[in-house]
Amino acid sequence: MLSQSLIEDVLTAALSTGGDFSEIFVEDRFTNNITLRSSKIETALSGRDFGVGIRVFKGLQSVYAYTTDFSKDGLVKAAKNAAQAIKGNSVISPAPFVQEAYGTLHPIQMMPQEVVKSRKIAVMKKASDTCKNYHSSISQVTVRLMDEEQNVLIANSEGKWAEDKRVRSRLAIQAVAVSGNKMETGFYGPGAHSGFEFIENLNLDLYANEAARIAVTLLDASPCPSGKFPVIIDNEFGGVIFHEACGHGLEATAVAKNNSVFANRIGERVAPEIVTYIDDGTIPNEWGSINIDDEGEKARKNVLIENGILTDYLIDKFNSRRMGMESTGSGRRQSFRFAPTSRMTNTYIAPGKSRPGEIIAATENGIYAKYMGGGQVNPATGDYNFAIMEAYEVKNGKIGKPLKGATLIGNGPKTLQLVDMVGNNLGHGAGMCGSLSGSIPVNVGQPMIRVSEITVGGTKGE
Template identity: 70%
Template sequence: MLEKSIVEEVLGLALSSGGDFSEIFAEDRRTNNITLESGRVEKSLSGRDFGVGVRVFKGFTSTYTYTTDSSREGLLKAARNAAEAMSGSPSVRPQPFAAEPISPLHAIRWYPTQVAKSDKVGVMKQAYEIAKNYHAAIQQVMVYYFDEEQNVFIANSEGKWIEDQRVRSRLMIHSTATDGHKVESGSYGPGAHKGFEFMKHLDLRHYAGEASRIAVTMLGAAPCPSGKFPVVIDNEFGGVIFHEACGHGLEATSVAKHNSVFSDRIGEKVAPDLVTYIDDGTLQNEWGSITIDDEGEKTRRNVLIEQGILKGYLIDRFNSRRMGMAPTGSSRRQSYRFAPTSRMTNTFIAPGESTPEEILGSTEYGIYAKYMGGGQVNTTTGDYNFAVKEGYLIENGKIGAPIKGATLIGNGPKTLQLVDMIGNNLAHGAGMCGSLSGSIPVNVGQPMLRVSEMTVGGTKGDE
């Protein structure tokens, strides 16, 4: 993507004021976004992102500059700007490059740029028809299509020279249902680190049907009661709870400065024995998977919590300095516009032994959260919140009436201690995660599980 002599020059200049490590990240990305509304293509947008970022470390100081000007002058200017925050004379010389061939972990069969846009629209229309015809109450269906081919190049002053390609596809179905008075919505957004083969093999009947089923079900839902209840969270995207309550708090971003509720606790018992929590960027072709991270490190399976014991964190190169621990292949960024930092890939709770029937059956009264929406956490206090998209009451061990408007709030470390049953039906769901280095694709996952008590904020008031 860039010439060797220029890369050498840039990495050298970046170290000219005493920096001890320099890195260059270049990106060339093609994207397509198509929107189908009421069965018609309303918007279709294609683009090419192209930019370069230069990063320099000196001890615990890190500087980053990025530019869309990839000419020699543009890159040298970026390197000078990155060096400018430091003062001193050069102490480190860039090492000769040792190009690393990579064996892609996630094979791509059908590149999105090779597929006619009208074929992509064909998939969207099928999804539309299924969702629209699901029920007479469906008022409107929007279908969003997204694909990208991202080519990255990473080189650093320690001799790294590596290239990678990430290809991703995602379909989002958003249904709106009305009974003439109320309006409710439902959505589903499967995605993968795959090309158009993903769309071709996607079970549209399931995903588009589910989006409409949720919307229609919510029309008949009663306001959620408020209070403290046992909560059974279903598998797949339900894993967002531990993504928020726990995953973010294990990222070096907050751990390194001792600001996280999980800082300095390796080896401590932070959860019941039945909880094992894993981040694994190598899962074949999953939405959150990568072959190498955005610093050029191979991704791996990182066991974060094993049978309740805190085993590790997600660590990037810069924070590894503060922490004195090795990087974990977890450094990610939205694009060249962000310095990379420790982030999740595919994070999930490992399966347990209970069947879903056992979990529900042993819950006398509580909330069953079938589909979760997004959430948020304050990693310093551990306080989190997230929304239930489709919820039900559990009465006498049986799924009862649907409820709406539930938000679950709580404290990550405390909630973790209250997990008392874990199912055997692990599944993963695709999402976008926003944090310091931008918005990135991640999977969240878990089997069905139960938390013995959570605070549920609903519109119905006190029970």
């Protein structure tokens, strides 16, 4: 992508005013986005983005610059501009580069750039037709296909040299159901760190029909009651609540500045013994998986909470300085336009021993959240508010009528402590996560769990 001699010159220029560490991040990204609405192609966009990010440290100072000018003069100028914010007493030279060997954890069979658009559109149309034919109330179907190939090179003044190719593909299906003056929406969006083989091998009947089923089911849903209830949260994307309300609080971005309720609590019990919380970037071909992070560190499995005890944080290189702890391979960024910081990959609650049927049967009067929607969280406190996309009442150990307008209101760390049953059906759901270093692909996951009490906001009181 760039020659070693040029990169060495850039790193040297970045250290010219006394910095103690410099880094270069080179990115070449190809993207495709196709939207099919009502069986017609609405948009078909392809693009290429190339740029370079340069970072300099001096103690607990960090300066970041980026440029799309990859000439020698342009890169050296950007490095020197960044260096102007750093004032040190001595100037060091970069160490010789050592290229680290690692095998890809996520084999790719069909590079998206090599697949003609007509082949992609054929899959999209099949998904759209399947969804539309589910029920006569389905009035509109939107299918989006996204794929990308991101090639990166990361080198730093400590001698690190790492290159990686990341390929991701995702198909998102949205169904709209209408009955009289009622309109409801269902969504399913599977994705993978994989090539077009993932899209072509998807079980379209499953995903398209599920998006349609959600929309149709909600047409006949009753208003959700308000109050405090036991809440059963299903697997896969149900994990978003702990991703937002707990996962962000375990990132060094917040922990290093004591802006997290989990700061300085390693070794403390923060959850029941049945809860183990993991971030694992090594799961083969999962949406949030990586080979290396955006600082060149190998992906790894980080156990954050083990049998209820807080054991680790997610740490990037700069915050490792603040905390006096090693990086956990968690430095991620959206693109060269962002400096990396600590971020999640595939974060999930590990499976327990309870069967889903046992969890439901053990609940006398509660709420079953089959699919979670979006929400908001304050990472400093863990306070959250999440919508439930598809909810049901639970009466006498059985799932009852569908409910709409349900929201979960609470505090992440406190909710974590109230998990009293953990299922054995671990599943993952694909999503995008926004933070200081931009929007990145992540998986959220869990088996079915039960929380003994959460405040449920509904559309009427009981």
